[in-house]
Amino acid sequence: MLAEARARDAADPLRDYRARFDLPQGVIYLDGNSLGALPKATAGRMAQVIRGEWGEGLIRSWNSADWIGMPQRVGGKIAPLIGAAPDEVIACDSTSVNLFKLIAAALRMQPGRKVVLSEPGNFPTDLYMIAGLEAQGLAERRLVPRERIAGALDGDVALLLLTHVHYKTGAVFDMAALTRAAHEAGALVLWDLSHSAGAIPVDLNGCGADFAVGCGYKYLNGGPGAPAFAYAARRHHEALEQPLTGWMGHAAPFAFSDDYAPAAGVDRLLTGTPPILGLAALEVGIELAAEIGIERLAAKSRALSEFFRTCLDRAGVELDLVSPADPEQRGSQLSFRHPEAYAICQALIARGVIGDFRDPDILRLGFAPAYVSFEDVAQAAQHLAEVLKTGEWQREEFRERAAVT
């Protein structure tokens, strides 16, 4: 398979982008869906922001380096990756906080309705944020398995909150169909794009979506804890009232008025002072994704994961695939169920193949298309075959659980 992998790398239109990332020697990185790799340009850009804009420019840089405009500028660069207009996206806070703001804002727009509908097994923070608003008396959480979601859209549902690409299985929801069904039932829709943005094409405006949030440190390669983003369709800007009414979301923050008046457009989603260092790193990652283009990223992502399955087949490995077999129906990952998934994952890491484990029994391998090669994929499959064949995962050291998995 190695020869075939090398031939595919040679023919890969994205082959040169791997060199734009700093990847450690001897590591095959299949966890870009959890923490994206470091673009080489990031360190230089950070040095420039830290030494030049902060060290030299000091407070003047809010204007001279346009720090104050960074949430909008960076948001505007995310927009084409998710089918939004630049003035509909803002980079700020964490995905969790943006969920809180937008769930609450959606509930405000739906008097008489309190139910926020989602699925059990959605990413925990999404479910916890609904529960937090429920504890405040503002929401009522309703969780229904994905096959029954469309049927659960009744007159009580204020908001449908779904994660577009499921973090564990990689299964993709039909955004257009579910958004339409929600609207027909009078509900608004909020999409969590954490595992979509930078990996597969998303067409928020084409689907008529109302709101979205997403993560900056996964496929957008913004670095650990990078700022997240929030999207609100332009038609909702006027009515949007979010509860974290900090001064940066004020129409005139530097008028220092005692009374809150929301800024126009998505700017009102801001809360406090933007994290400039984080935004600067995120901007580098987004520019790189934008340069490659989302269609090319998605095409390569599908080719990589399909090639991995072929390699496993040829090595005679039979694993229980929980991701959809059709690459069009999944994000940029393959997840396998195995009762010893944790130990297998640890054994792979010891061999330099970094994937991750999702409780209780999922081995999750992400194929970040910007920097993973076909050769990586062939070698990772070979390592996995050997780990399973030799029973190497049974070693004691691979069974001890770490704090972060």
Ligand SMILES: *Cc1c(COP(=O)(O)O)cnc(C)c1O
């Ligand atoms: C990664 C992820 C998040 C992350 O939220 P944070 O606030 O950045 O911790 C949220 N939702 C989904 C679906 C995710 O995959």
